Amino acid sequence: AQTVTQSQPEMSVQEAETVTLSCTYDTSESDYYLFWYKQPPSRQMILVIRQEAYKQQNATENRFSVNFQKAAKSFSLKISDSQLGDAAMYFCAYRSYQAGTALIFGKGTTLSVSS
Amino acid sequence: GAVVSQHPSWVICKSGTSVKIECRSLDFQATTMFWYRQFPKQSLMLMATSNEGSKATYEQGVEKDKFLINHASLTLSTLTVTSAHPEDSSFYICSARDTPSLNEQFFGPGTRLTVL
Numbered sequence: 001a002q003t004v005t006q007s008q009p010e011m012s013v014q015e016a017e018t019v020t021l022s023c024t025y026d027t028s029e030s031d032y033y034l035f036w037y038k039q040p041p042s043r044q045m046i047l048v049i050r051q052e053a054y055k056q057q058n059a060t061e062n063r064f065s066v067n068f069q070k071a072a073k074s075f076s077l078k079i080s081d082s083q084l085g086d087a088a089m090y091f092c093a094y095r096s097y098q099a100g101t102a103l104i105f106g107k108g109t110t111l112s113v114s115s
Numbered sequence: 116g117a118v119v120s121q122h123p124s125w126v127i128c129k130s131g132t133s134v135k136i137e138c139r140s141l142d143f144q145a146t147t148m149f150w151y152r153q154f155p156k157q158s159l160m161l162m163a164t165s166n167e168g169s170k171a172t173y174e175q176g177v178e179k180d181k182f183l184i185n186h187a188s189l190t191l192s193t194l195t196v197t198s199a200h201p202e203d204s205s206f207y208i209c210s211a212r213d214t215p216s217l218n219e220q221f222f223g224p225g226t227r228l229t230v231l
Contacts, residue, residue: 045222091158102149103220105158
């Protein structure tokens, strides 16, 4: 079975600074997807970024980028130029390449942003 | 992106009653829907996976007779919490995928259930 581990329950960053959230996973599959989701106080899940395992290039979405290390099974999220609106709970998630499978979430990291 | 709605957004009920939560895909047909449960400051725990027109597949430890899931159409799935008890109080989130190959799940806004 696949597992996702987020070892940082809480992180903090100052506005305009950069923060990195860690995520490791365990799987025996070679093809899969990885995601970072944001859950603000409204509790609506928002997709931040996704990475296909077969792609070596790290995904980037504006201020958000990932460091995907397939061999090490590591998938960290870097948030640059942090903003107050980035404060939320962030979940790392894994999804098998097989059709119809659900996302498997890590325990989450609560990010606080101070001015 | 695709929109998933949930109704109601919050509900309070008495112990022993049943509560139905609806999950709708508004602008796409959802062949697969997922139901998650989330306790405060914790992660999302997958309860079940449902495919349109077939029985739901429940995760280990989830009581299928307590949490009834019906995915009768391509745009609607319902979760009924039967004979609810205070320990069923939680935040329930549904998500939907339109085609098996789509690599993204679209999430509903969630339903907060409080059982008195």
